[in-house]
Amino acid sequence: MNTKNILILGIIVAIGVGAVFLFLGKIDESDPAGSSAGLIVGENAIYVAEQLPSNTVLVAIVRLEKPGFAVIHEDINNAPGKMLGASSLIMSGETKDPLTIKLSRSTLDGETAYAMLHFDNGDGIFDATKDELVYDPIANEPVMMVIAISKDAIEEPDMLNL
Amino acid sequence: MNFSNSSIKATIVIVSILFVAGGTLVYASHSWGGYHWARTSNPFTLNMGDNVSSAWDAYLGEASSDWSASAVLDTRVVRGGTTPKNCRATNGRVEVCGSKYGFNGWLGVASIWVSGSHITKSTVKVNDSYFNTATYNTPSWRRLVMCQEIGHTFGLDHQDENFSNSNLGTCMDYTSNPNGPLSNEHPNAHDYEQLEATYAHLDSTTTVRQVISNRFGNNNEADANEWGKKARKDSRDKTSVYVRDLGNNDKLFTFVLWAD
Numbered sequence: 001m002n003t004k005n006i007l008i009l010g011i012i013v014a015i016g017v018g019a020v021f022l023f024l025g026k027i028d029e030s031d032p033a034g035s036s037a038g039l040i041v042g043e044n045a046i047y048v049a050e051q052l053p054s055n056t057v058l059v060a061i062v063r064l065e066k067p068g069f070a071v072i073h074e075d076i077n078n079a080p081g082k083m084l085g086a087s088s089l090i091m092s093g094e095t096k097d098p099l100t101i102k103l104s105r106s107t108l109d110g111e112t113a114y115a116m117l118h119f120d121n122g123d124g125i126f127d128a129t130k131d132e133l134v135y136d137p138i139a140n141e142p143v144m145m146v147i148a149i150s151k152d153a154i155e156e157p158d159m160l161n162l
Numbered sequence: 163m164n165f166s167n168s169s170i171k172a173t174i175v176i177v178s179i180l181f182v183a184g185g186t187l188v189y190a191s192h193s194w195g196g197y198h199w200a201r202t203s204n205p206f207t208l209n210m211g212d213n214v215s216s217a218w219d220a221y222l223g224e225a226s227s228d229w230s231a232s233a234v235l236d237t238r239v240v241r242g243g244t245t246p247k248n249c250r251a252t253n254g255r256v257e258v259c260g261s262k263y264g265f266n267g268w269l270g271v272a273s274i275w276v277s278g279s280h281i282t283k284s285t286v287k288v289n290d291s292y293f294n295t296a297t298y299n300t301p302s303w304r305r306l307v308m309c310q311e312i313g314h315t316f317g318l319d320h321q322d323e324n325f326s327n328s329n330l331g332t333c334m335d336y337t338s339n340p341n342g343p344l345s346n347e348h349p350n351a352h353d354y355e356q357l358e359a360t361y362a363h364l365d366s367t368t369t370v371r372q373v374i375s376n377r378f379g380n381n382n383e384a385d386a387n388e389w390g391k392k393a394r395k396d397s398r399d400k401t402s403v404y405v406r407d408l409g410n411n412d413k414l415f416t417f418v419l420w421a422d
Contacts, residue, residue, distance in 0.1 A: 045267025050250065143265060146262070158274060159197065161273075162270065
């Protein structure tokens with residue numbers, strides 16, 4: 001086998017190996033535990049699974065076009081009422097890991113809570129009077145996830161895909 | 163080192179072919195992390211609990227039928243095992259739920275619980291907050307979302323996540339226009355190929371819950387695991403009474419009238 005053939009063979013092998021790595025890379029890319037990608041509306045989204053009564057809420061996914069916060073509210077007449085807790089600053093993009101939000105009180109079995117999104121005003125500290133609500137482009141209403149609280153809630157799913 | 167023109171051309175052609183082949187290989191691979199239902203034979207049947215409103219029933223049925231065209235799996239729509247709002251998962255099957263989950267930015271979400279690489283249970287939620295709006299209350303959007311979220315429950319990921327490019331002709335492709343062209347309302351050949359690749363092997367155990375009776379009693383479906391221990395057999399030697407110890411001296415008796 002002359003040099004040219006060896007070189008050609010080497011290129012073929014290299015490309016073949018590259019293709020395999022590309023193939024495997026795609027699999028790995030789709031495998032981050034707790035990650036998601038979305039059949040989403042607009043640029044901002046939030047997902048919270050059913051929660052056990054607790055003094056925390058686990059927010060599975062937040063997607064934000066700008067840095068902001070996830071905020072939990074209690075229910076007043078089937079609408080968000082008093083704030084129960086807020087996350088620390090969330091960077092833009094989609095969260096890779098669930099967020100734990102500490103609440104000012106424990107939620108109760110059968111209660112409904114709401115998770116809402118706010119954009120940071122630039123200071124990195126949540127202030128409901130300064131950090132504007134994130135609005136849904138379809139409903140022109142604040143982005144909001146209705147959270148069911150139940151003592152019978154099951155464990156959080158291992159993977160989500162929107 | 164000297165190369166002839168023909169050698170260089172041949173090399174370019176081969177490299178080009180391999181690039182195209184590599185690209186096709188990547189395009190065809192949309193496994194969701196290799197997760198799959200454990201089962202000991204193909205095709206296997208996965209039950210889909212119907213926890214959606216009548217507005218969704220036709221789309222659930224259509225998606226079930228579409229995915230059952232796969233050579234490796236069948237799906238069957240059965241009575242739901244949860245409430246739409248809570249949408250709790252049931253071992254060994256998929257619960258499909260529809261409710262107003264709020265204007266939260268998502269149209270549908272699929273969740274899986276896994277043990278190793280094996281899916282043990284799954285839920286699908288479709289968000290009626292959006293599907294009650296004029297924008298999304300269309301057959302094409304309902305078909306796309308139901309088809310895609312159910313596709314995730316088998317261990318499929320998206321084929322493409324760009325909303326702005328041309329449709330690939332599969333419900334596993336993001337789009338802002340499900341009608342197309344091409345229509346993104348149903349699976350395409352690549353989805354079935356990926357399912358065949360994912361389920362090409364067999365497992366030594368199963369995470370798919372088997373229904374042992376088609377219909378009984380009040381049109382409910384259940385399985386022996388939920389009924390408890392066998393307590394009595396009928397004249398055809400099939401168990402006709404099951405008893406489940408609920409604790410505190412409470413027992414649940416399940417009487418079964420078997421279909422032929």
